[in-house]
Structures are given as structure tokens and as C-alpha cells.
Amino acid sequence: MLSMTTLRYAYYPGCVAQGACRELDLATRAIAPRLDIELIELKQAACCGSGTFKENSWLLEDTVNARNIALAEALELPLLTHCSTCQGVIGHVDERLKEFQRDRPDYVNSINQLLEAEGCHPYRGTTEVKHLLWAIIGDVGLEQLRLRVTRPLTNLRCAAFYGCYLLRAQRTLPFDHPTHPSSLENVFDALGATAVEYSGRTQCCGWPISSYATPAAFRMAAQRLQGAIAAGADCIVTPCPLCHLNLDSRQPEIEHLIGEKLNLPILHLPQLIGLALGLAPHLLGLSKHVVSVEPVLAKLA
Template sequence: MKYAFFPGCTLESAAEELMISTKKVASALGIELIELNGWTCCGASHIQDVDDFLATSINARNIALAEELGVDKLLTVCNTCTLMLRTSKLKMDKNEKLNTKVNTGLNNIGLEYKGTVEVTHLLWALIEDYGLENLKKTVRVPLKGLKVANFYGCHILMPPNIMGFENHMNPRSMELVAEALGAECVDFDQRLGCCGFHAVFPAQKEVMNMTGINCLSPKDAGADCIVTPCPLCQMQLDAYQPDAQKGFNEDITMPILHLPQLIGLALGFSPEELAINRHVVDAIPALSKGFLPV
């Protein structure tokens, strides 16, 4: 299995641990990831506020770079990157006039958007391409007794006309993967909650409140940790957790893992190999309580 790989900015700087764990896990699963040469930031749901046409163009360029590699799919591990790339793709595929206009700009720099590459996320690729049965076969350390709270994040689900992998009001993909790894999934109110990351600057007070609620909800449901397919949700819930704590009397402590880290644990990697020790909220005690040998 071979994919063009779009890491996204966060994996290069603030979530390098996700770059490490994604590469290790992909390699262990026999998935080849070819990083796009010269990829740019997807716009992170901000550039369209300045210039919508530009936002479409830069992502059409990213997709065109993947098309040159002759692969079927461009894979990301970030919800927002996936949404931004798919938004551009949908516009390019459905709007002929816009397609011509954007392609004129791309042709000027020696590129062409053809529309031959799909944009996917690791979570989807594991279910759709790799297969859960195959995933189960790779498990070396079943995550028995680990209670995980799956925090989907908005941009892997919505808007459904752009994402559409599963029903946005009742998704199952995260549970299917976590259960394939042997973990126990906990149901909690904020399972489909919003992390608030994209407005953490202009709406700091509100987003810190949301972070507290997002941590308390799975805690009350008895979860050992949150798992999310998005590095931005991870950063919001983990790195801002000490700030969010200040607004709450009760202890909101909740370890937050990236999806590839959870998979990596089941494949037999140590928390250190997956750089889980880099998270702000220490996840290792929670993992030791579960399946890891103390």
C-alpha cells in the first residue's frame, strides 16, 4: 500500500511526536508514505477568511503535487488538513469555471490539477483500504483493559457533503479501530464535541471552558485517556489543559493521545518510542494502569 503523504505544519513543529508515531506505525503496518515535495500549509481554516480563491489554489497545488506521484490517494493525519484539501478538491471537481481559473494559475507554474487523486485520512484508510481484520492480525499487545474515549474532532466528520466517510451524527470509525486493537471504548457526552482550537486566540475564555468540559466528560465516564485522530484537537486538549484547569475546581486531568500512538502501543512500541512522553499531560501512568507491564 502506497500513499502520498501530507504531514501538515503541526507535525513539523508542535506535534513532532505525531510525525514520529505516524511513520513508525505506517512502516510497521507495511504502508508506504511518500511525503509530498514542497507541500504548503493547507490554510488551517483561516486563509479563506482572507482570500477564498487563494485557499482553493494552494490546496489544488498540494493535490496536483500528489497527482504527479502517480498514487491513488493523498493521506493526512490531521482533521483540518483533510477538510481543507477535500474542500478544494470538491470545488475543483464540481465547478468547471473555477477549475479553469485555478488551473490557469497552476499551469503558469508548471502544474496541473487533474482530479485523479482522492484525499483521505489515516483513520479512513485503515478501515477502507487496510481492513480491520488485517489490522487485528498485526496486534502484538492487545490493549486489554484500557478504557479509551474517542474524541473525533469536527473536521473529520463535517460538513458531511465534503467529508462523508460516515454519518456525522453517529460515527463508528474510531470505535472500530480502537476495538480492533483490543481497547474498551467509553461512551461520553463530548464524544463529538468541538475542541475550539481554531478560535483559541479570539475566544480564549470560551475555548478554555470548552477544554475543561471536554476533559471532564470522559473522566466522569471512567476513561483512562482520550484518543483523537487530529493533532489540533490533541494540542488543544493536552497543551492547554493546565490553563483550562484554572477555571475548574474539580481535577480535569485527562491524558490525550493521537490515534497513531494508540495503534503503535498495540503494535508493541513503547510509549517512549511513540514519543508519548512528550505530551504535556503525562499519559504513561494511565497506560500502565491498563495493559502495559508496570
């Protein structure tokens, strides 16, 4: 194995990867040692709220996620997410509070008083919140990733699906552009896969409205799936488990609504990376999807 300094992160799995998308947690943990990554799980962390806390109270959202960030600060490690929604929410809170430390210190002090009253570490603004995609690009590096590929994904045509929160929830993106991203496509290239361009890759999957406007959400998802299929994609790859849920687990219902068979596999980002690193499909939870990934595995075989 190529030598590289071990990268250590305070790992924030999030709710979905410990529930409906357990394969995401499985795949993240599986690829970590292959990339010289050590994950220190934040077992005391709370749900980020998926952006809903602030509908009732900004103070609630900021306090809950200040606590999550403070747990990572106590370890003197960056907080690593693998969910676009978690990244967007926690990353945005971190941005806000770092600005408020300068402009509204009384507000940050009020949050820390709440945290300290519960015996929690105070928020200091001394670390960063980083999605797995940013860690791969900025810390591991695309060249190191390329060197570690043992099973190049030759001839596999991958359509990126970024999701809303990863690109547009934070004011600044470390390794990408909010409307013209390329980070996922750069990862595909490093893995030997071919990136497929289509207009829906930066648009919403429909998940946020799926609980109260289900047909509209399904039509939105159908447009993304149909766009990727029309562009010749063998699969969609997403860094967001909520997007994965809408595009994969709801795909049979989407097909029923639109009267069209789609059958497009949806992969989590670490699953695609794991395949290129030579990991067996069962170690990546690829049997847990609603839409079979067998066409992808057959193409790689």
C-alpha cells in the first residue's frame, strides 16, 4: 500500500446513514483505511435538524449544531460528514457563528452558556466542517486517489447528482462552484470512470417536499432520472443519502407514477470509490439498494 500520513477526522455519521441508508455508513467505514483515514465517531452528536430547527428558532439550530462542532473541537479534529444535508446545515452554522464571534459575540456567548449549563464543551470556532467529498479532494488528493485504484472503473458512465445542500447552503465552497461544480466528475475521472453531463445534476431531487407533495416530488425525481438515462448514464452517484432515498428507494413508485420503467442504479459516493479500490460489493452494502446495482457490477466485471 502506498504510504501516506494518516488523516484523522471526528466522524459525524448523521441519522440517515444509521437508519434508512446504513450502507452509506458501511461504505464510508470500508474505504477509510484504504485511504489512510481514521474515523473517530462522535457518538454523542445530535441530529443536525435537516434545516427544520430554524423554522422554529435560529437559536435552537445554532445551539444544537454548535454542540456537534464543539465535540469535534474537543478532539482537535475536523468534523467529517458524508451527507450533503448535514454538511449544509452544520457547515452553515459554523460559518454563521465564526462571523458572529466577531460581529455578535453576545449571541455566541449565549449559546455557550446553554452548552455549559448542560456540561457540554463550548463552541470555539477552531475547526472546520468537511464533507467526505471535500476530504477526498483536499486532504487525500485526486492523485493519491488515482494511485490507489486497483479496479479502474473503465467504461462505466457515471452521472453526478450533487443535491441542493452541498452546493448552496454555505456561502463558500472549498473545492467547487455552487452552480458549475466539477468535484464529483473529477473523482470519477480519478477512478477511471466516464462522467456524464446532464442538466439535472445540480437541481433538487424533490425529497424536501416528498412528505406533503409526493406526486410533485416524484415528478422532480423522474426528470433527474430521465435526464441521466438520456445522457447514457449507467448509474447516478450522489454524496447525499436523502437524494439517494428519493432516487433509489422511491424509484418503483416514480416509475408507477410516470408509467415508464427506469431501472437506473443509484450509488453513494463511497460505494463508487470502494469499487475502484477493489473492495467486494458486500463490504459496501451494494445489496441493500432497492434498484439493483447488478448492471453496474456486470459492466465492471
